[in-house]
Amino acid sequence: MTLVQQSGSSYVFELETAKQKAALKALKPTSGDREQFHRLVLHLLWIISKPEIDDSPRPQIRIAAPGYVVPAAKVREFRRSAKSVQQMTERLAKDVEKLQQFGFSRLPFPQPPIEELKVYANTLIEQAAYDEQYIRPTPLRHRTKPQTRDIIGLVRFVEHHTGSPHWNRLSTLLQAALRDSGFNRDRLRKLVKYHELTSPKGMGSLRAAAKRAAATRSK
Numbered sequence: 001m002t003l004v005q006q007s008g009s010s011y012v013f014e015l016e017t018a019k020q021k022a023a024l025k026a027l028k029p030t031s032g033d034r035e036q037f038h039r040l041v042l043h044l045l046w047i048i049s050k051p052e053i054d055d056s057p058r059p060q061i062r063i064a065a066p067g068y069v070v071p072a073a074k075v076r077e078f079r080r081s082a083k084s085v086q087q088m089t090e091r092l093a094k095d096v097e098k099l100q101q102f103g104f105s106r107l108p109f110p111q112p113p114i115e116e117l118k119v120y121a122n123t124l125i126e127q128a129a130y131d132e133q134y135i136r137p138t139p140l141r142h143r144t145k146p147q148t149r150d151i152i153g154l155v156r157f158v159e160h161h162t163g164s165p166h167w168n169r170l171s172t173l174l175q176a177a178l179r180d181s182g183f184n185r186d187r188l189r190k191l192v193k194y195h196e197l198t199s200p201k202g203m204g205s206l207r208a209a210a211k212r213a214a215a216t217r218s219k
Contacts, residue, residue: 011043011046012039012042012043012045012046013042013043013045013046013048013049013176013177014042015042015173015176016176017176019172020172020173020176023168023169023170023172023173024038024041024042024169024173025038026166026169027041027158027162027166027169028162029161029162030161030162030163031161032161037161040157041154041157041158041173044150044153044154044157045154045173045174045176045177046177047150048147048150048151048154048174048177048178049176049177049178049179051145051146051147068134069134069135070131070134070135071135072135074131075128075131075132075135078124078125078127078128078131079124079125079128081124082121082122082124082125082128085117085120085121085124086118086121088117089114089117089118089121092112092114092117093114095112096111096112096114148191148195149195151174151188151191151192152191152192152195154170154174155170155188155192158170165192167185167188167189168185170188171183171184171185171187171188174188
């Protein structure tokens, strides 16, 4: 891999294959200058590719923090309640079928709220599925490496500006930066899920971070 110096002091990571270049080109920000966005991505890829500068100041990436975290127990309770409601609905339906066999000669036949309970159960299931993505991660017992934090920062930076983490395209770019042909979508997703911190990062300048990293390298 080659390091390219731009404007005398700013460093970016150079992509070599058509597949890598296509992956970068496919990252399209929802607003702002696309060329500047791509340059920022290349800045962070350059830093990720140089683990020997791990002691230098790191870029700070601000993401659209949801401000909404839930305990895993809440999701489990939603699903437990949904299952309980579904079982109740099934029992009521069987009871109605039995009662209808006897018939009612004078009073109107009572109808239990089976359809409403089905809707309620489905709502609980949907809520559990929605909340699952906001489960608070278990605190790590060991220090996350700066390179790992940079990878997470890259994923969230891209997600914030494009609306998607682009797992496939970023794994292609990270294969090059890490010099690891086995680094794929699944490894990237697992790495982010395991190491991601719960506290949002403040916005910093990737360009300034790359300049600091380059200065450290030149010492």
